[in-house]
Amino acid sequence: MRPGPVVVVGAGSAGLATAAALQRAGVEAVVLEQGDGVAASWRSRHEDLRLNTIRWMSGLPGLRLPRSAGRWVSRDDYVAYLDxxxxxxxxxxxxxxxxxxxxxxxxxxxxxxxAGERESDHVVVAGGHDRLPWLPDWPGRDRFGGPVMHVAALRRAADLRGRRVLLVGAGNSAVEIAGHLVEAGVKALWVSVRTPPNILPRELAGLPLHPLAALSRVLPEGVRDAGARALSRLAFGDLSSYGLPLPPQGPFERMRTTGVTVAVDQGFVGHLKAGRLEIVAAVAGFDGEEVVLRGGRRLRPDVVLAATGYRSGLEPLVGHLGVLDAGGRPHGGPGSAAAPGLWFVGYHSAIEGTLRRHPAEAARVARAVARARRRAPAA
Structure with a gap:
């Protein structure tokens, strides 16, 4: 096959970082994006969204995020930056x-x-690990009288002002949107929790913790987990009496074994302690206008908002190639080839910040592609 442009799938942070790294390595690339602009998934998220990673550790090589974007960059500022x-x-x-x-x-x-077919000796899939919202098929859900929606479909927290909301999930998305819902003036907010989350402060005494998380990568997992638990206890105290006992796994162990990242507090714990939201049990099913929780308690929310995670949606694209694990994630480590010439960038989350890893993964792929092409015999 005569080498043509490397095909990069997706024009988010991972895809753009990859295309730029290939360009620096002297390799032509074309980025294919199904949306009408870069950062399509970011554009579709709610307007209050901000990065949990500090500005100066969230950009791409060669172009800094502007200081005017502040310490914690907003959705719109980040989209404009990628553009x-x-x-x-x-x-x-x-x-x-x-x-x-x-x-x-x-x-x-x-x-x-x-738009037709393309061929290349190298393809880089960089569509993102959180591309498709996942909504559980709870018993009786289709007969519930009110809306049941994934948090990805919520454009503004203010749209739910004055309504009784059941928020299902306790991961980072749930903890983040819960604070916005309270501040938007929902009438009541229940947060349904199956597994207690690891919650860490975004800042402590005004100092951002993101750089500390990045520096701790050299430490053993057990030491990192112990340190994270100590920071959480220092910032929030014991939350057991509020319905959030100590999680069975530390944040780094849980990330490694389940792929679930830490929840970063942006006011959630303060609202919880002030009684502006209530922790309730996991959802068992729906019964008419009511939501039935494990243990038998029933709620009558106006809206059920599911912060139940995302899927990569890679199965239709590459599932037949045997390059995905049982969870739909690509085999191999960050920036490695799942098959010769087939690369994945942006599918390995990290507590210290997934965005920060994109340039490093992209550079690793670009070096390998350039090296492979130099070694390939002339067509």
Whole structure:
């Protein structure tokens, strides 16, 4: 196969970082994006969203996030930054192109898209690990009288002002949106928890903890977990009396074994202690206008908002290639090839910040692709 442009799937942070790294390595790349602009998933999130990673550790190589964006960058400022990055690097991005399937081809890969087929010796999938919202199929859900929606569909917390909301989930998305819902003036907020989360403060005494998390990577997992638990206890005290006992796993062990990241507090714990939200049991099912919790308690919310996670949605694209594990995540470590010439960037979360890892993964892939092409015999 004559080497053409490397095909990069997705124009979010991971995809743009990859295209730019390939460009620096002297390798031509084309980015295929199904949306009509970069950072499509970011554009669709609620307007109050901010990064949990500090500004100066969240950008891409060669272009800093502006100081005017503040310490914790807003959704709109981050989208504008990624758009500016793509334009400043003159990356070749084709919008409105949906990648449907990747198949093996002689000497490389065939990529089937809504705009036809492409072939390349290297394909980098960078669509993101949180591309598809996942909503559990609770018994009786289809007969519930009110809306049941994933948090990804919520555009503004203020849209739920004056309503009784059952928020299902206690991960980072739930902890983050809960504070916005209280501040927006919901009439009541119940938070349904199955597994108690590891909650860490974003700042302590005005100092951001993100850099500390990054520096702690050299420490053993047990030491990191013990340190995180101590920080949580120092910041929040014992939350057992509020319905949140100590989690069975520390944050780093849980990330390694389940892929679930830590929840970063942005006011959640303060609202919990002040009684502005209530922790309740996991959802067992729906019964008419009521939600039935484990243990038998019944609630009558106006809206059920599910912060129940996301899926990568990689199965239709590459599931037939044997490169995914049982959870739908690609085999191999960050920036490694799941199969010769087939790479994945942005699918390994990290407590110290997933965005921070994208440039490093992209650079690793770019070096490997450039090296492979130098060694390949001339067509």
């Amino acid at each position: 500016r990055f793509a334009r400043s690097r003159r990356l070749h991005v084709r919008f409105g192109v949906r990648v449907r399937r990747v198949d093996g081809a002689p000497g490389g890969w065939r990529v089937t898209t809504s």
